[in-house]
Structure formats: C-alpha cells, structure tokens
Amino acid sequence: MSDLADRVAAVSWITPAVRALPPHAAPPTFRDLQRLPGTQRALHLNESPFPPSPRAIEAAAAALRGPLNRYPQSRAPELAAALATRTGVGAGRIVFGVGSDELIHVIAEIALGPGDRCVMPVPSFPRYAVSTRIRGAEVAGVPIDAGGASDAAGLLAAIDARTRVVFACTPNAPSGGMMAAAALERLAREVPADVLLVVDEAYHEYGRHAGGPDALAALAARRGPWIVLRTFSKAHGLAALRVGYALCGSDVEAEALRRVKMTFNVTEVAQAAALASLEDEAHMQASLDATAVERAWLSEGLRRLQLRPCPSFTNFVSVDLGMPAQPAMQALAARGIHVRDWRHPDWTTQLRVAIGTREDNEAVLGALGDVLAEARR
16 A cells, blocks of 8 residues: 555545545546657547537637636536437436536435445446445445346346445446346336436447437336436547536436536536537437447457457447456557556456547557467467
C-alpha cells in the first residue's frame, strides 16, 4: 500500500466506506496520450472514433457565444422535449446527468444505505459497485451468461429481503453481450415491486442498430419502479461534453433523482450540442453503419489470429486471449496501442478493444499478432 493510501486509511473524518476503496487511478485520456512520443491509438475507453455531427459542433459554438455568465437550465427543457417525442417518456420524467456515471451515483444515494443490498452483473460497469460501496451497501455480483449478457435468471435469484436496487446492463460492458427481449421482460415482471430496477443502455443505439430490443418496451408493463439510463457519450460522439439521461418509470423516481443531483450539472453548451446531434439522424445512421462494418472486420481479423472474439453489439470487441491479458495490454501500450482488460479477478484473460478507424484496427491486429507470437514462443 502506498504512503498516501495509508494516510487516507488512517483519517477518521473520511467514512469507512471511502477509506476501504482502492486508490484513485484514472485511465489516461486521448489528450494525455497525445503528449507521448510516436503514434498513440486510444482504444481503451470505448469512445467513438468518428467525430460528432457537424450540427452539434455548430450548436456548441453558438452556445459559447451566449450568456456564459448565466447558469444553465436545470431541466434542459428543449432536449427533454425532443427525447420525450422519441421515447414516449414524458419530459418531466427525464433527468439529466454529467454522463451516466453521475446518475448511477445518484441512484445509489437515493436508494441504498448501510445494510442494503444491490444486485448487479459482473463484470460490468465499475461505477455500480463503487457507488454501492460508498453508500455502505453490499454488492451482490451475478456472473454474466455465456453470451456475455446480463443474466436475468441469475439477477432474480440473487434478490433477497435486503435488496433495494437491481442493475442490468445491455449491451454489457466489457463483454458486449446483449439481453433478449424475453430476458428484459422477465426482469420487468419478476423484480419485486419494492425494488428499483435500473437498465443501463449506454450502448443503446448500437444494440438497436444490431436488431436488439428496446428496454422501454419491456418495462412498459412493470408495476414497480424503474429507470433506463442512456448517454450521448458513445454513439453520438459527445464524450467530452458529458450528457447522460435517465428515463424514469414515474414522477417519483424523477423527483428523487432531482432532489439529490447537482442543480446546474449539464451545461448549456452540452445541452445545445446534444439536441443538435439528436436531430441529425442521418449522421447517426452513418456512424452506426460504419461501426458495424469495422466491428465485423475487427472480429474476423481476431479469428484469423486463432482467437475467439465475444459476440458484440457495441462499439468495442472483447476477446479471450487464452493467456493473462495484463502483459498483453502492457505490450500493446509499449507499441502505442491502448486497450483494456476486464478489470475483474475472475476474468483475467480477456482484452477489450474499442472499434477504431480501419487504420486503427489494422494496427491492433498487427501488434496483437506480434504480441501473441512472442508469448507463444
């Protein structure tokens, strides 16, 4: 343990839950990597390799010429109205956050406390477990199924009298698997009515493009509380602006989120860009089409390396290397290619590669082939 970790652990005014968390270790960003010598390919954060809609860029620039000395609109009414038209969820039941991350943390704050239990897929987005632990609640992890999707039967079996929240992630990160409509409908039907069901659809647009179900349709008949999370960070290519949103099953969930979230969290610039991106359907379709082509091409290239890529309905592909992923990840980084392992002690041989441009994907396959050849020698 580092000296700083020891010092944090010894401070009495920091809560026990926070003292128990691992040291903060943010991954390098695209801008961090650009400061390094040589060509650096950032394929570790599941970002879109394609720029956002030109309309979104123009809208952001126009918003920057607005009254920056004034706070943004708390409820993003224009963006909420546009999303309401597209989703069928009333604008008053749509709550915005600084990415889905903030909303996940707010969900933990409104629903979890010491002694409570939160059921979630593993491996999946780490924020579910981190925010649960910060609240002093217990993490009940349920392994993903053989296709890399959240396991509805397993999630339901893990629910007990102390369970307050159930998370499902579809398509799931880091595996890429997607739940079937029947699995989502089962969750909607069988998660108890006094338990909050949260479906994280950060990769919603990719999943729908690949023919997957819309969680909102599955949740329509649910009698208990529910929230669907989506974001503009992935398919819309607006990761730098951080706009996530919660589609809530009723006014109650929406009001609870608003009581806890930061009042002026999503900037006017971000709201304007998100709205313009939402309205540029042709640009979105082109990005989704290009991602699907590159996903298939990268997957086939991995198979040529005698690997078995996981089924993916996202903007990344995971693959089981059949060897520890950490050394391979480090060897690729030394070659200027930044990918990620699954960051879970029970899944140590999997590597996740965000889909890039064709040039990026060619570089990944070439470097990974060299790394595997060296390891096999």
